[in-house]
Amino acid sequence: MKEFFIDSDGIRLHAKLDRPEGADKGPLCILVHGFTGHMEEEHIIAAEKALLDSGISVLRAEMYGHGSSDGKFRDHTLFKWVTNALSVVAYAKKLDFVTDLYMCGHSQGGLLTMLIGGMCPDDLKAILPLSPAWVIPENARSGSMLGTSFDPEHIPESIFVNGRELSGDYIRVAQMIHPEDAIAKYKGKVFIVHGDSDETVPFSCAEKAAGLYADAVLVPIPGADHCFTGQTDELAEAVRGFFGR
Secondary structure, three states: OOOEEEEEEEEEEEEEOOOOOOOEEEEEEEOOOOOOOOOOOOOHHHHHHHHHHOEEEEEEEEEOOOOOOOOHHHHHOOOHHHHHHHHHHHHHOOOOOOOEEEEEEEEEHHHHHHHHHHHHHOOOEEEEEEOOOOOOHHHHHEEEEOOOEEOOOOOOEEEEEEEEEEHHHHHHHHHOOOHHHHHHOOOOOEEEEEEOOOOOHHHHHHHHHHOOOOOOOEEOOOOOOOOOOOOHHHHHHHHHHOOOO
């Protein structure tokens, strides 16, 4: 395992690169956590292990304001995360051992994966959104974020979501994002894994996304919540299944 930082317009992004034992040239998957998350969460590690088991090198990266990367959580926005992710893609493309590039993200990282898929369709062989929270922009436009309500026409300077302060800029940025545009631009393979008991992002959202993509497979995890609590083995099995197809 190699631990380091990737520069993203002066912001240091904490990263770890893991490779299958004895690996030479081969594919690599960028793996990103979700809102309030980090690279060592149980479901992220489960996905990483499944990728490594499948012969895929894994580049985990923590986005602005999360984990050990620069920036404060309060000040992160999806625009900042998109800039970060583009920097990580550029870094990965320069690695001399990489033959094919994939991207996988959980929750807000799943939304990010969908956005980057639309922005870099020629660079990513497939994308793997896990419990993708692509409802975030819609929720921002409607005035609700994880149980916190606000006036979407007169956004406050900050709101508190799950007890953590979040700048109003997060809402302003999210309102300007339309994931359907990114979905329409990505024609590669899409593999979505989603718990059918997810109360944070309803399973119906995954069904809708799968129906909009040109080439998508949706794997439901029966009884699983948003982070696949107690069911990370099923998550890992699904990911391994995709690469075994």
